[in-house]
Amino acid sequence: MPHRGRAVSRASRWPLVAALASALCLTACKKAPTEPPRPTIEVTVVTVHQQETPVDFEFTAQTQSSREVEIRARVDGFLERRMYTEGSLVKEGQVLFVMDKKPFEAALQSAKGALAQQQARLLVTKQNLARVIPLAAQNALSKKDLDDATGNEKQAEAAVIAAQGEVRTAELNLSYCTISSPLKGLSSFARVQDGSYVTPNQSGLLTYVYQLDPMWVNFSIS
Numbered sequence: 776m777p778h779r780g781r782a783v784s785r786a787s788r789w790p791l792v793a794a795l796a797s798a799l800c801l802t803a804c805k806k807a808p809t810e811p812p813r814p815t816i817e818v819t820v821v822t823v824h825q826q827e828t829p830v831d832f833e834f835t836a837q838t839q840s841s842r843e844v845e846i847r848a849r850v851d852g853f854l855e856r857r858m859y860t861e862g863s864l865v866k867e868g869q870v871l872f873v874m875d876k877k878p879f880e881a882a883l884q885s886a887k888g889a890l891a892q893q894q895a896r897l898l899v900t901k902q903n904l905a906r907v908i909p910l911a912a913q914n915a916l917s918k919k920d921l922d923d924a925t926g927n928e929k930q931a932e933a934a935v936i937a938a939q940g941e942v943r944t945a946e947l948n949l950s951y952c953t954i955s956s957p958l959k960g961l962s963s964f965a966r967v968q969d970g971s972y973v974t975p976n977q978s979g980l981l982t983y984v985y986q987l988d989p990m991w992v993n994f995s996i997s
Contacts, residue, residue: 836994840985844958846871847980848973849951852878854981861964865956865984872965872981874952874973883945890938897931904928960986 848854853875859865904924911921956962963983967973973981 834994834996836992839991839993840960840987841989841991842958842960842986844956844960844984844986845980846954846956846982846984847975848872848874848954849975849979850874850879850948851974852952852972854967854969854971854973856969857965859962861962861982863962864987865960865962867956867959869956870953871956871962872954874954876949876952879945879949879952883942883949886938886941886945890935890942893931893934893938897928897935900924900928900931954981956984958984958986960984 855873855875857872858870865871904927907916907921907924910916911918961984963985965982966980967978971978973979
């Protein structure tokens with residue numbers, strides 16, 4: 776009886792042993808996962824050494840004349856004619872506009888006439904003073920007569936100086952009728968057309984002249 780019982784017990788263990796053997800076999804047969812090969816990385820190698828390297832920058836810029844001159848009328852009058860081609864290069868002293876000169880020529884003639892009158896008056900006062908001085912020295916005339924003659928001469932001299940100033944003013948106004956460029960440069964378009972009435976304060980701007988040498992270049996750097 777004891778022998779029969781041990782035989783039964785061993786027979787019942789075989790299925791368990793077979794299951795463990797199968798599990799071990801399956802575990803051993805499984806291969807460990809392999810990682811995919813990594814891609815090759817290309818690198819650039821640079822040898823650093825000291826040297827002088829020019830640095831160039833590009834900027835958006837705008838050119839500007841170094842001298843911009845307004846060409847204006849300096850007297851009141853009618854603009855008779857434009858004497859230059861708009862947008863052309865003009866020379867220093869070149870005539871750009873001509874105004875009507877007739878009123879200014881008449882004003883100069885009147886000023887010269889007034890000067891001649893004052894000069895004649897001065898001559899008379901000088902001659903009168905020359906006669907009064909010796910008479911006053913001889914007490915033939917009073918001191919007041921001498922003072923009056925001296926004062927008249929001084930007034931006549933002052934009147935001559937004022938008349939000379941009027942003549943000079945009239946000459947300048949006449950010269951302002953010829954409007955020239957003060958420099959060599961590029962002319963602009965005419966702001967006022969022929970036949971227009973211009974004044975120094977309101978419509979006196981006639982055109983511009985831009986100097987081209989040297990030029991400014993304006994740009995911004997952050």
